[in-house]
Amino acid sequence: MAKTARNRKAEADLEVSALEHGVKVPQAPEVEASVLGALMLDQDIVEELMTVLQEGCFYKPENKMIFKAISQLSASSRPVDMMTVAERLKLNGDFDAAGGLDYLTRLTSDIGAAVHVNFYAKILVDKFIQREMISITNETLRKSYDESEPVDSLLNTVQQKLFELSETNMSRKEQTISEIIKNKLASLEELQSKEGGQTGLQSGYMALDKITFGWHPSDLVIIAGRPGMGKTAFVLTMARNMAVDFNIPIAFFSLEQAPTQLIERLLVAESGLPSDKIKGSTKMTQADWTQLDDSIKRLVEAPIYIDDTPSLPIVDLRAKARRLVRNSGVKLIIIDYLQLMTGSKELKGVREQEVAEISRSLKAIAKELDVPVIALAQLSRQAESSTGGQKKPQLTHLRESGAIEQDADIVLFLHRPEYYGLEDINMEPGLTDVIIAKHRNGATGEVQLKFIASQMKFVDRNDSYASMPPSAPSPISYQSRINSGMGEFPTMPEDEYDPMA
Numbered sequence: 050m051a052k053t054a055r056n057r058k059a060e061a062d063l064e065v066s067a068l069e070h071g072v073k074v075p076q077a078p079e080v081e082a083s084v085l086g087a088l089m090l091d092q093d094i095v096e097e098l099m100t101v102l103q104e105g106c107f108y109k110p111e112n113k114m115i116f117k118a119i120s121q122l123s124a125s126s127r128p129v130d131m132m133t134v135a136e137r138l139k140l141n142g143d144f145d146a147a148g149g150l151d152y153l154t155r156l157t158s159d160i161g162a163a164v165h166v167n168f169y170a171k172i173l174v175d176k177f178i179q180r181e182m183i184s185i186t187n188e189t190l191r192k193s194y195d196e197s198e199p200v201d202s203l204l205n206t207v208q209q210k211l212f213e214l215s216e217t218n219m220s221r222k223e224q225t226i227s228e229i230i231k232n233k234l235a236s237l238e239e240l241q242s243k244e245g246g247q248t249g250l251q252s253g254y255m256a257l258d259k260i261t262f263g264w265h266p267s268d269l270v271i272i273a274g275r276p277g278m279g280k281t282a283f284v285l286t287m288a289r290n291m292a293v294d295f296n297i298p299i300a301f302f303s304l305e306q307a308p309t310q311l312i313e314r315l316l317v318a319e320s321g322l323p324s325d326k327i328k329g330s331t332k333m334t335q336a337d338w339t340q341l342d343d344s345i346k347r348l349v350e351a352p353i354y355i356d357d358t359p360s361l362p363i364v365d366l367r368a369k370a371r372r373l374v375r376n377s378g379v380k381l382i383i384i385d386y387l388q389l390m391t392g393s394k395e396l397k398g399v400r401e402q403e404v405a406e407i408s409r410s411l412k413a414i415a416k417e418l419d420v421p422v423i424a425l426a427q428l429s430r431q432a433e434s435s436t437g438g439q440k441k442p443q444l445t446h447l448r449e450s451g452a453i454e455q456d457a458d459i460v461l462f463l464h465r466p467e468y469y470g471l472e473d474i475n476m477e478p479g480l481t482d483v484i485i486a487k488h489r490n491g492a493t494g495e496v497q498l499k500f501i502a503s504q505m506k507f508v509d510r511n512d513s514y515a516s517m518p519p520s521a522p523s524p525i526s527y528q529s530r531i532n533s534g535m536g537e538f539p540t541m542p543e544d545e546y547d548p549m550a
Contacts, residue, residue: 062184062187063184063187075179075183077108077176078112080172081107083159083169085107085115086156087166087169088119089119089129089130089157090157092129094166096123098166099123101174104116104120105180106173106177108176110146111152114138114141114147115153117143118138122134131150131153181214189207204368208371212367212371248265249261249265250421251263251291251297252264252290252291254290254483254496254509256497256498256509257483261491264421265458266415266419266420266421268415268489269408269412269421269456269457269458269459270421270422270424270457271387271423271425271426271447271461272284272425273460273462274427274428278463278465278468279463279465279500279507281314283463284383285301285315285318286318286507286508288353289315289318289353291381292352292353293347293351296352297352297380298378298380299353299379299381300369300373300382302366302384302385303355303356304360304386305385306385307357308357315348316348318504318505319348320345321344321504359389360389361389362390363407366384366390366414370418374418380420381420381422381423382414382415382420382421382423383425384423385425387404387407387424388404390407392404392410404452408453408455408456411424411456426447428442429446440464441464441484442462442486443486444486444487447460457489458487458489458490459485459489460486460487461484461486462483462486463484464481464482465480465481465500467479467480477499481500481507482496482497483495483497498510
């Protein structure tokens with residue numbers, strides 16, 4: 050009922066707007082009639098046009114009611130003809146308002162050439178888009194005069210509506226298996242020319258890339274771990290590797306830490322200087338400045354784009370990501386982290402459903418933009434009481450929603466035995482297990498990286514950095530705000546709230 054009232058208001062606004070400008074609302078009633086007549090005379094046309102047309106493509110109220118009845122019959126796999134449509138209209142209570150049997154008879158007798166029905170359908174889609182553009186413009190104009198309307202919110206809303214409208218105008222057709230195989234073989238030839246068997250974007254962690262073959266377009270990758278495992282350091286090192294070493298543009302959405310904090314981490318990792326010097330609490334020597342300047346020349350030019358909007362709504366992320374992919378050529382999106390995002394207002398207070406919506410939306414964004422999306426996620430405390438005494442996380446430990454596991458193409462867990470005092474006497478300091486717990490298109494397993502605490506970065510075990518003697522620990526902590534329970538975000542701190550505990 051509410052939706053019908055909104056539709057009527059929108060139509061009334063269109064009429065008023067047209068009168069103000071001395072023009073007619075974009076419409077093609079004769080074409081609407083021809084299409085409806087063709088639909089009631091040819092079942093094959095029904096099957097074809099149901100994927101192209103929607104109720105809004107018809108402007109005349111009676112035509113809209115008739116198309117709605119045809120859609121309902123098609124959806125329930127029932128035959129569509131004049132009599133079945135009449136019966137469905139009666140069932141909907143729209144028979145008289147839609148013109149009765151006389152109008153249905155006229156539609157089936159005064160149709161254009163059925164061979165042109167696809168062209169007619171395109172006309173109706175075009176008119177629908179024109180009407181929607183007018184409605185969006187009118188609403189934008191009205192809200193633009195409202196001083197209480199946040200400009201960022203208005204921009205994001207308009208962008209979202211325009212994108213959804215553009216999707217209406219995109220036609221996708223089925224492909225034969227021969228076409229798909231031909232395209233795959235061409236792609237395979239190109240991939241075979243690459244070294245190391247990489248089919249996706251290289252992460253810079255060679256041991257990990259050997260199993261994943263890189264990050265692939267449209268994949269949703271979840272990197273999870275308990276507090277203290279180094280999740281942010283892991284993805285920040287990876288972002289640096291990809292942007293600096295391979296010139297891959299990266300978008301980094303940091304919901305937890307400010308850009309200056311991320312840059313401090315990168316400067317420490319890149320220069321090798323202690324974090325207390327980078328933070329300014331200890332005076333730097335001229336040699337330190339020279340070392341810093343020499344080491345960050347490539348980092349300064351790296352295509353890394355950082356956004357630190359707190360409690361980022363999923364609709365805003367989509368708009369920002371779309372703009373970065375289009376304007377800056379971004380090839381990978383990183384989100385730190387998933388549970389700090391917010392979903393739709395309707396799901397506020399139902400956290401599991403909200404996280405499920407966010408997870409689904411991230412997968413949809415990856416598919417829509419055709420880029421990998423990597424999101425960090427928290428694990429429940431159950432990971433620390435897992436059987437076997439090794440405290441290794443499992444898929445069931447993903448916090449707040451089983452939908453994360455379902456939507457993800459790859460799930461990685463970070464596990465540092467030394468953090469729990471589980472290392473043995475022969476274990477290398479900083480040894481980290483990267484557990485590939487789910488890999489939709491490949492193998493699962495474990496690889497080992499090394500965490501260099503003094504530089505807050507991860508490296509391959511055979512990396513030259515991994516064999517360097519450890520530096521003295523820095524007195525400055527880069528403790529995550531969400532882990533310390535001092536965050537400023539609506540999600541409660543990890544140590545105070547855990548629905549799975």
